[in-house]
Amino acid sequence: MRFARNSEIYGEEEAAEHLYQVTSGAVRTYRILEDGRRQIGAFYLSGDIFGFEAGDTYIASAEAICESQVLMVRRSALMIRAIHEKDLARQLWNATALELRRSQDHVMLLISSAEQRVMGFLRDMARRAPKNAAIELPMSRQDIADYLGLTIETVSRTFTQLEQKGIISLPTSRRVELRDHILFHDFTRNLG
Amino acid sequence: MRFARNSEIYGEEEAAEHLYQVTSGAVRTYRILEDGRRQIGAFYLSGDIFGFEAGDTYIASAEAICESQVLMVRRSALMIRAIHEKDLARQLWNATALELRRSQDHVMLLISSAEQRVMGFLRDMARRAPKNAAIELPMSRQDIADYLGLTIETVSRTFTQLEQKGIISLPTSRRVELRDHILFHDFTRNLG
DNA sequence: CGAGTTGTTGACCCTTGTCAAAGTATGTGG
DNA sequence: CCACATACTTTGACAAGGGTCAACAACTCG
Incomplete structure (x- = not known):
């Protein structure tokens, strides 16, 4: 999938149907506070996987920063495969743990x-x-x-x-x- | 396991052998910055599960805030069970995703x-x-x-x-x- | 009761936010 | 290719929020 500069890839609170991988360009995820300010959660560059910040719905919106190409994979398909491929299940968990680590590093930056x-x-x-x-x-x-x-x-x-x-x-x-x-x-x- | 006030439950960079659940008391996880300041990542109260912020090693230290009782579960045992019990695997992943969400809410607070x-x-x-x-x-x-x-x-x-x-x-x-x-x-x- | 820890308050200063303006790219249509 | 519009970036002057340093008050625990 191609996304134009500043176009939305998914929105906060939408059903989390896909995982994504950036193949070219760059992506930002963000949330808007009640007072209107925007907090960017992460930047994703070529090769990075995103969309892991999700239970059933995304907890942030994602936008292309510049003209970008993004690979999309259905979560449901992955979940079904993960039942039998224990290694895949492990990888999914690890990827979320990695995001968690990134977020905690982000916290360290902010103080x-x-x-x-x-x-x-x-x-x-x-x-x-x-x-x-x-x-x-x-x-x-x-x-x-x-x-x-x-x-x-x-x-x-x-x-x-x-x-x-x-x-x-x-x-x-x-x-x-x-x-x-x-x-x-x-x-x-x-x-x- | 019982832990006295201010005693260490695990240290940053230690091998992550257990997951924990607070049964009474309260626990804090934290990291120390190069300049000596301490950043607390989360507080865990009775019923909360912690130790998920881990790949192979913990990325934060954990201490009892007050006299506390904590349930410990071997990660390796859980991993073995998770191979067959797909629901358990799912729960482990979800718990990490929940921690991720908590961390991102923390980021929102800090700005x-x-x-x-x-x-x-x-x-x-x-x-x-x-x-x-x-x-x-x-x-x-x-x-x-x-x-x-x-x-x-x-x-x-x-x-x-x-x-x-x-x-x-x-x-x-x-x-x-x-x-x-x-x-x-x-x-x-x-x-x- | 006294010593150590934890919490509160005050005075002052520094970092960062706010408001305003000017400078620099980038793109569009003539 | 130039003129203009629009976005993005930089800089300045000033104000405000939170940090620092210091003193004091309140709790705890022997």
Whole structure:
């Protein structure tokens, strides 16, 4: 399936009929608060699987950030196969556990300072992006702000400050280059 | 198994050998950040099941908040049973999905104001506590602060402000009574 | 009763949000 | 190719919410 920029893939509270895998492009999941603010739960890039945040209904909406291709699999079909293929059942459970871990890492991000949040976000993107290249951000500053629980102005200012400190460089607003030691720091944490 | 106040039930990064159910008392799970701050991931009360936040190793530590009794079940035994009892497998997956949902609700809490966070916390405790009675909080202000990403001072001040506004009353620091309409508001949200 | 823990309050400051404006891309139609 | 419109991003000035530091009050437990 193809989805245009900003088009909805599924909506919160809809029956969760499919699991999804991004084959190209990028996807965001989000929830809207009573006061109208938007909280982005996660970004999914090429290769990532999403739609696991579900019991019977989705608990977040999903949208394509840019023109994206997405693979769809019927949950019901998977469930039937999972009865006999114990390995598949295990994989489904593991994938949900992985999402849980991601969400808990997200919580850890949200309790630190603006600079720490942006750095954490960039480290995560760097880890998931094609190795050692500059990061190409598919999402807007507003998306990043809504993911990190900051305002767009604070995100923008923090990017500028990180560049002034020489921690990143910003050839364009959507392209970020990190100094190597930052990546290294992240790797040691994951191995630790 | 009995655990004394503040004693460790399991540690982060340990092999995840058991699932747990609280039979009496209360449990907190937490992670420590590099800078030494503690983030509490969840509180578990009587009847709650925990230890699901795990692949092969726990991703948080668990401690008894007060003298507590906890039921332990070997994960390996459950996994073996789950191969044949498809319903059990389903339940395990569902329980993890429920934890995921809890974590995402936690994220939503963390992006709002101090008052909203404390209110959200109290609503959650009220919903889980024995119906319509005053809430008896097993955890300290420090625990609440570390759960909500605030300081102990801000939590204390917010409790005082809520009482001054007539939204709660505080017979003692660990006992909270909410006005009915607050509970009602919560119920309507859950019913959708 | 006294010592240690837990909770509350006050004064001040810093980070981040708010409001406003200007700068930069990107795209569209002539 | 240019003129214009629209989105997105950056920057500045100011205000407010929450953090920090410090003192004090209330509970617990020996």
